[in-house]
Amino acid sequence: MGKNLVIIGGGAGGASTAAEAKRNDSSLNVTILQKGKFVSYASCPTPYYIGDLIKDHTKLVARTPERFSRDGIDVQLDAEVINIDSTKNVLDLKDGRHFQYDILVMATGTSAILPQMTGIDLPGVYALRNLEDAIHIKSWLRKRNAKRVVIVGGGFIGLEMSEALHAAGISTTIIHKDALPANRWDAALSSLMLEELQTHGVQFVAHASAQAIEKRTEQNLRVITDKGAFEGDMVLLAIGVRPDVQLAKSIDLKIGKTGAIAVNFAQQTSLPDVYAVGDCCEAFHKVSKSWVNIPLGDIANKQGRVAGRNIGGKPLTFEGVVGAQSFRLFNLECAATGLSEKEALYAGYTPVSNITWGSAMAPALGMRKIGLKLTADKSSGKLLGAQAVGVADVVGRINTLSVALWAGMTLDEISYLDLAYAPPFSAAWDIIHNAAQALRRTM
Amino acid sequence: MGKNLVIIGGGAGGASTAAEAKRNDSSLNVTILQKGKFVSYASCPTPYYIGDLIKDHTKLVARTPERFSRDGIDVQLDAEVINIDSTKNVLDLKDGRHFQYDILVMATGTSAILPQMTGIDLPGVYALRNLEDAIHIKSWLRKRNAKRVVIVGGGFIGLEMSEALHAAGISTTIIHKDALPANRWDAALSSLMLEELQTHGVQFVAHASAQAIEKRTEQNLRVITDKGAFEGDMVLLAIGVRPDVQLAKSIDLKIGKTGAIAVNFAQQTSLPDVYAVGDCCEAFHKVSKSWVNIPLGDIANKQGRVAGRNIGGKPLTFEGVVGAQSFRLFNLECAATGLSEKEALYAGYTPVSNITWGSAMAPALGMRKIGLKLTADKSSGKLLGAQAVGVADVVGRINTLSVALWAGMTLDEISYLDLAYAPPFSAAWDIIHNAAQALRRTM
Numbered sequence: 001m002g003k004n005l006v007i008i009g010g011g012a013g014g015a016s017t018a019a020e021a022k023r024n025d026s027s028l029n030v031t032i033l034q035k036g037k038f039v040s041y042a043s044c045p046t047p048y049y050i051g052d053l054i055k056d057h058t059k060l061v062a063r064t065p066e067r068f069s070r071d072g073i074d075v076q077l078d079a080e081v082i083n084i085d086s087t088k089n090v091l092d093l094k095d096g097r098h099f100q101y102d103i104l105v106m107a108t109g110t111s112a113i114l115p116q117m118t119g120i121d122l123p124g125v126y127a128l129r130n131l132e133d134a135i136h137i138k139s140w141l142r143k144r145n146a147k148r149v150v151i152v153g154g155g156f157i158g159l160e161m162s163e164a165l166h167a168a169g170i171s172t173t174i175i176h177k178d179a180l181p182a183n184r185w186d187a188a189l190s191s192l193m194l195e196e197l198q199t200h201g202v203q204f205v206a207h208a209s210a211q212a213i214e215k216r217t218e219q220n221l222r223v224i225t226d227k228g229a230f231e232g233d234m235v236l237l238a239i240g241v242r243p244d245v246q247l248a249k250s251i252d253l254k255i256g257k258t259g260a261i262a263v264n265f266a267q268q269t270s271l272p273d274v275y276a277v278g279d280c281c282e283a284f285h286k287v288s289k290s291w292v293n294i295p296l297g298d299i300a301n302k303q304g305r306v307a308g309r310n311i312g313g314k315p316l317t318f319e320g321v322v323g324a325q326s327f328r329l330f331n332l333e334c335a336a337t338g339l340s341e342k343e344a345l346y347a348g349y350t351p352v353s354n355i356t357w358g359s360a361m362a363p364a365l366g367m368r369k370i371g372l373k374l375t376a377d378k379s380s381g382k383l384l385g386a387q388a389v390g391v392a393d394v395v396g397r398i399n400t401l402s403v404a405l406w407a408g409m410t411l412d413e414i415s416y417l418d419l420a421y422a423p424p425f426s427a428a429w430d431i432i433h434n435a436a437q438a439l440r441r442t443m
Numbered sequence: 444m445g446k447n448l449v450i451i452g453g454g455a456g457g458a459s460t461a462a463e464a465k466r467n468d469s470s471l472n473v474t475i476l477q478k479g480k481f482v483s484y485a486s487c488p489t490p491y492y493i494g495d496l497i498k499d500h501t502k503l504v505a506r507t508p509e510r511f512s513r514d515g516i517d518v519q520l521d522a523e524v525i526n527i528d529s530t531k532n533v534l535d536l537k538d539g540r541h542f543q544y545d546i547l548v549m550a551t552g553t554s555a556i557l558p559q560m561t562g563i564d565l566p567g568v569y570a571l572r573n574l575e576d577a578i579h580i581k582s583w584l585r586k587r588n589a590k591r592v593v594i595v596g597g598g599f600i601g602l603e604m605s606e607a608l609h610a611a612g613i614s615t616t617i618i619h620k621d622a623l624p625a626n627r628w629d630a631a632l633s634s635l636m637l638e639e640l641q642t643h644g645v646q647f648v649a650h651a652s653a654q655a656i657e658k659r660t661e662q663n664l665r666v667i668t669d670k671g672a673f674e675g676d677m678v679l680l681a682i683g684v685r686p687d688v689q690l691a692k693s694i695d696l697k698i699g700k701t702g703a704i705a706v707n708f709a710q711q712t713s714l715p716d717v718y719a720v721g722d723c724c725e726a727f728h729k730v731s732k733s734w735v736n737i738p739l740g741d742i743a744n745k746q747g748r749v750a751g752r753n754i755g756g757k758p759l760t761f762e763g764v765v766g767a768q769s770f771r772l773f774n775l776e777c778a779a780t781g782l783s784e785k786e787a788l789y790a791g792y793t794p795v796s797n798i799t800w801g802s803a804m805a806p807a808l809g810m811r812k813i814g815l816k817l818t819a820d821k822s823s824g825k826l827l828g829a830q831a832v833g834v835a836d837v838v839g840r841i842n843t844l845s846v847a848l849w850a851g852m853t854l855d856e857i858s859y860l861d862l863a864y865a866p867p868f869s870a871a872w873d874i875i876h877n878a879a880q881a882l883r884r885t886m
């Protein structure tokens with residue numbers, strides 16, 4: 001008889017863990033307990049499903065329960081764990097069932113942070129946490145033939161949603177607490193994002209705080225803010241997420257400074273035989289040298305595979321992350337990696353930064369504007385972070401710099417990196433070279 | 444009185460050397476001797492100038508002689524050096540003038556390799572080596588209202604020219620010695636290039652050898668090959684270039700195995716006070732650990748800046764290259780970095796390769812086909828090279844892998860690199876991760 005591996009949560013991290021563990025040790029009895037009706041789906045493309053750029057929600061599902069079953073993995077849907085007895089290794093479900101485990105994996109993901117105000121429970125007020133939310137939102141918009149949605153929060157989910165809804169012919173109003181969208185980016189770069197929003201008819205309400213949501217008619221909701229009231233057929237709350245660690249706390253798993261479950265490089269928690277993967281746990285940041293919580297699907301996939309390898313007896317460590325992230329905003333590519341100046345200071349560096357403007361192609365061929373901000377450490381000359389916004393080939397450049405960060409390169413080294421030059425793709429000195437040299441000169 | 448720095452050749456490498464040397468040591472008397480009528484121009488965009496995607500040739504000129512003059516640098520045009528006396532440090536020019544130097548820089552670039560056949564001197568038969576050639580070609584095509592050009596050679600210059608001429612409404616026939624264009628790329632990838640050529644009406648004649656060029660009418664030339672005769676209003680010879688080392692040999696500079704001028708990491712040749720930069724000299728290849736000759740403008744720029752720093756008294760070494768290169772072919776991005784299997788074998792590795800097919804975006808959002816070939820060393824697990832062809836975001840991925848090569852990463856490390864994931868730009872596991880893991884599994 002093999003050991004019982006039970007995984008709480010069937011998102012990207014949990015599903016990857018299950019598949020990889022079983023692949024490496026076929027004797028394992030693997031069970032995924034999923035609170036909702038879908039398992040092994042990608043959360044990141046849900047805005048594009050809502051905007052109907054992806055027609056069918058089944059396209060977001062990597063593996064169906066049937067597929068898992070063929071691989072010898074048992075998937076239980078509508079299976080909400082309400083209690084863990086970590087001395088007897090028993091899980092209690094809301095529906096009264098119990099599961100015995102030898103190895104437990106926490107893959108509980110995140111919860112949406114909801115603003116403290118009246119009206120957030122009204123019909124037509126949604127947060128986007130998972131595929132079921134996305135299905136409900138799309139259905140609500142269609143049934144009401146919605147024309148406008150009010151989005152509370154101008155982070156990258158709010159921005160992606162404004163683009164996706166625009167594609168579906170729905171206008172949006174974004175209520176945002178700061179002057180510019182995507183706070184993590186430098187103001188000079190997020191100014192471009194604001195222009196892009198305005199070019200596409202998105203109403204961006206800056207320095208605004210939502211105070212209440214009211215129902216005006218059957219069809220119409222109104223968000224009251226300190227900058228006026230804004231109406232729409234739906235309200236999306238997108239102010240952020242936090243790791244879902246309620247069950248983890250109930251069994252006294254060590255929680256890191258970030259509020260997410262602390263893990264080691266093998267994805268093990270503070271309890272023997274309990275692992276954690278994905279948005280609910282931390283990852284080591286190779287630049288800040290500290291443990292962080294970055295809820296992104298690609299990290300969850302990697303952690304799941306690492307946990308699965310370790311559980312399946314083929315040890316592997318997860319080296320960590322450098323903070324690479326990106327999103328599209330209409331015709332703009334927005335991407336960042338490493339540390340912002342604030343994060344760099346907090347991590348103990350002496351950051352210096354500058355912004356370089358250039359083109360994603362040889363200037364003689366045309367201008368495809370890119371702004372690239374680099375942050376480096378004054379003492380060591382090492383790159384600490386990069387942010388970029390532009391009309392093309394931004395993500396590729398940020399990934400190039402992500403590898404430079406991963407390898408701990410200095411600005412001097414980056415200044416002379418061999419990159420694949422051709423006039424349609426860059427100038428002979430790429431903006432990466434120019435930015436590194438320009439920042440180096442200021443030091 | 445400062446020293447006399449004389450630079451033979453005013454292309455990218457020579458012009459960079461001049462500017463950087465003067466910037467670092469303003470006491471230098473800097474002279475650029477340029478055989479032709481233009482200095483400090485970019486050669487790589489010349490196909491796009493011919494195709495009229497760049498209207499004006501002055502857009503290709505980074506610095507005019509007037510600009511150099513303002514910076515205290517003397518530019519002599521139509522100044523062909525025919526003899527060097529390296530004991531007296533004197534240069535003799537074709538027009539009878541003489542120049543005295545203390546420090547000499549060889550930036551003599553390349554010569555076109557011309558096929559051995561009759562007719563290559565006919566009017567309307569061109570090679571594309573420099574801006575003057577490009578101006579002559581464009582003028583020839585316009586005056587004759589050309590409809591078709593026969594290109595001998597299906598390497599990247601021939602391919603870029605077929606695209607550029609297509610943009611100008613001119614059809615092309617490519618005569619190529621092998622089955623597929625761009626021999627350096629794997630057949631599976633260059634097959635995509637062939638399809639792309641055919642989609643755009645380019646006639647690709649495979650396994651063909653040009654044997655003679657004949658003049659049919661005032662307007663019409665005919666290229667005779669072993670696969671038939673092909674007519675056009677112009678013939679472009681694009682079978683390759685070789686480093687121009689005639690003057691270097693005349694003063695017994697050490698020539699490397701590649702046939703280019705041997706230099707050290709400071710761009711110094713075997714003679715004291717003689718430097719070499721750009722296409723006429725070698726560069727250290729960080730993957731093969733050998734000296735190579737890769738005639739590309741971005742490398743020439745870097746070497747020029749390094750030479751200028753050393754001449755100007757601010758020492759800097761040129762660490763070398765990893766073989767990154769790219770070109771656009773209609774709607775395809777084609778890029779490569781590192782070593783091909785053949786080069787890897789020659790360099791002493793035990794190469795293993797595979798090709799992975801994927802999409803430049805999340806599959807649920809759509810297919811933007813990319814093929815990625817990775818080559819790694821069986822003993823160390825290190826990446827040795829990568830080649831890719833696809834409709835989008837190919838160059839960015841090859842640059843990402845170029846940095847991985849630069850840092851000497853293994854497939855295991857590349858398999859878990861943190862890259863900026865968002866559905867419009869990649870799947871949660873990027874094709875880079877998938878390819879590295881797939882190749883690792885075969886080892």
